[in-house]
Amino acid sequence: MIDSTDMRIDDEHELATERLGAFVALAIIILALFVQACTPRALQVQAALANDIAKVANTIQPFLMRTYEAQGDRIIEFAVLEVHQHPEQHDAIVAKAAVDIDALEAKWRPTFVAWEAFAAAHNAWATAIDAHNADLAAKLAPRMLDAYCKVQSVAVPDLPKEMLEVGGLVCPSTK
16 A cells, blocks of 8 residues: 555655656556456456556655655754844744745645545555455546546646656647
8 A cells, every 4th residue: 555654755756757668558458447347367467567556656645745844954954044144134034934834835735635545545545445346446447547637637737757667657738
């Protein structure tokens, strides 16, 4: 299952990049799952796929948190430096830093809300698979994909899209 709270990972980008190569055909697999949703083999494929998606997603989520925190740290560090250089402007510098932190939080909020929805949708799908409920799993798989596509659509603009690739999940293009 996707862990939406654990922030421990050594090199999330490298690990995610290594795992992404193994999942290129996911869109075809998901299509096959819908066609053969009730077969035991489809449930096995979904179980392996859910596990692989969780592994990759669990490397990306800490990267998102670290990126967000680093951006906040830069705002604070800059404000501290400015206060040391211009102590007479302390109040204005602190006020600007507070506004910048609020703007950073507002910029990232949609990404984190969408990520939480993706984690919940994936976990529901994985739970149906674990319960050997192939019909429910087949119904939940598209919801998981939709939630993932929402992450892609609302992600913080300055994040490289490849950093949000999860297990080769492919969103329909929005032309």
